[in-house]
Amino acid sequence: MTPPGAPAASLRSRNFVLFFTGRAVAKLGDAMLPLALSAGLIQHGHGPGAIGAALASLTVCLAGFVIFGGVFCDRFNTRALMIGSDLVRVVTQAVMAALFLSGHVVLWQVCAIGAVNGICAGLFQPGVASTVPRVAADVQGANGLIRTAESLAMLLGPALAGALVGAFSPGGVFAAHAGTYLLSALCLALLRLPPAAGCRPAERTGYRADLVEGWREFRARTWMWSVILIWMVYMVTVSGPLVPLTASEIIPADGPGVYGLVNSALGGGTALGGLLALRFRPVLQLRAGSIALLGCCCYPAAVGLGLPPAAMMAAAAMWGVGGGIWSVMWATSVQTQVPGQILNRIHAYEVAGSLAMMPVGQALAGPAAQLLGGRTVLLAGGVIMVGISAALLSVPAIRDLRAVTTRAGAAPSTEPSTGRGDHARDISA
Structure with a gap:
């Protein structure tokens, strides 16, 4: 009951x-x-x-x-x-x-x-x-x-x-x-x-003390700040330039209608990724999400190679599936691994870190395209996406983070158990 x-x-x-x-x-x-x-x-x-x-x-x-x-x-x-x-x-x-x-x-x-x-x-x-x-x-x-x-x-x-x-x-x-x-x-x-x-x-406590406590708890979780550091690189090199460069490549060559279809395929793939994450319950959630991100390399590469619209739509759908699975695994990890009394502050730090580099990537997209060519930058983004997935998997605290069944309780654990014989934590909030 x-x-x-x-x-x-x-x-x-x-x-x-x-x-x-x-x-x-x-x-x-x-x-x-x-x-x-x-x-x-x-x-x-x-x-x-x-x-x-x-x-x-x-x-x-x-x-x-x-x-x-x-x-x-x-x-x-x-x-x-x-x-x-x-x-x-x-x-x-x-x-x-x-x-x-x-x-x-x-x-x-x-x-x-x-x-x-x-x-x-x-x-x-x-x-x-x-x-x-x-x-x-x-x-x-x-x-x-x-x-x-x-x-x-x-x-x-x-x-x-x-x-x-x-x-x-x-x-x-x-x-x-x-x-x-x-x-x-x-x-x-x-x-x-x-x-x-x-x-x-x-x-x-005062506001400043709360900010300091949130930062201390954020830094204490290697799996979290490692993801955010890697994600900042992703924002600058892949995500930030993606929209302006794909638009500037697809619309002149194939028209706005094709660009709309490609974005629809991306949205449909993301929805499919979310649905798959409903059924797929890995014990090592961030490891599974990192592997799923490998599919994201296809979209920028397909546009960079100038593939036909159908191929770009398929690649965009793969980007959506991989990103959808990762986002569910990441959100679930944050919401279940972090104690309730500091969850809002830690979530705020990870959101701020994730967003901070997006404008930088958007601003650099134009100069990079002028210097190297838009397709070259997109091809590089596809390669970098593979590196992003590999970087996530290379950090033990990320790849070995074990799922928990409920949100972490009041007693925080700065680093989760990673041993193969350990049981996932089940701490009542």
């Missing part, structure tokens, strides 16, 4: 369905944003630089504030903070809709709204990691379903945004985006959650 307040074993439970719905709908809105913002700014006479600035205002503030969001989530009511972040974004996107519907579009105002949204995302995101284990006992299954839904949202979002822009205007997309945040806030408000394990009264 499930103890009172424990997360439900079934993924059909009321709490998980609400959380799953809120995440899926919010991700659908986020997937509509880039197309609506790009189309709207172009319609008002702005170019690629303005689009980049508007998108960067969100990313930079997200990366900058997510660490503070982790501290706030650990000190205060995580759900209330997440609901507040959603409600603020309802207002900002409603203002954005009004700007575009009225035709009064000023770039600095758009960037300022993007910055506020980035701050809200930075306050919201850390709470996701600690909420999943509270709404589902099957953390890996929950992550698999959420990842699948998010992938489908990324697949459908641009198409829905294009339809709304064509039928109404970019302002209509921003109004719909505000609605997705409102629904997300409602779903979170309806959750019935027990008190988070390990929460401490806010007066016991």
Whole structure:
């Protein structure tokens, strides 16, 4: 019998369905944003630089504030903070809709709204990691379903945004985006959650002490900081340049329709990866995820070689499958290996580290393509992707990290057991 307040074993439970719905709908809105913002700014006479600035205002503030969001989530009511972040974004996107519907579009105002949204995302995101284990006992299954839904949202979002822009205007997309945040806030408000394990009264330590403690706990987990260091290289050399360089290679040669099909294949592959991760339950999760990442080398290599569209679509799907499996294994490892009272802060550090190098890779894509050629850079990215997988597998703390069945409890263990005769830890939160 499930103890009172424990997360439900079934993924059909009321709490998980609400959380799953809120995440899926919010991700659908986020997937509509880039197309609506790009189309709207172009319609008002702005170019690629303005689009980049508007998108960067969100990313930079997200990366900058997510660490503070982790501290706030650990000190205060995580759900209330997440609901507040959603409600603020309802207002900002409603203002954005009004700007575009009225035709009064000023770039600095758009960037300022993007910055506020980035701050809200930075306050919201850390709470996701600690909420999943509270709404589902099957953390890996929950992550698999959420990842699948998010992938489908990324697949459908641009198409829905294009339809709304064509039928109404970019302002209509921003109004719909505000609605997705409102629904997300409602779903979170309806959750019935027990008190988070390990929460401490806010007066016991200061903010700086909490930040220092989070950093100390992050550094104490070799498997975690090793992944983040390797991921920073991945962001600069592979992920950051991927979108601008694949677009600049595929669209002129094959047209925007083919580029859309390739991205649809990528989204479909990611959804498939999430579904596979629902059934695939390895004891060594990060080892399995690292091996799955080998499939990601095919996409940049296929575009770099100038293969036919069908081959590029197949390669993009392989990228999606590998990335989908890895993301589920990684999220599950973080949420089950880290004690609840520091999970939000550690998750914030790993998100900040993962995002920090993305703008660098995007900024270097153009100069690298001019110097070496876009296809050469993409081919190099394919080779580097193999090296990323090999680097992850070369670190014992990563490849030998054993799965646990529930989230780690209040007594943290800085390094997990890796012996073949050891049993996976099963510590109640």
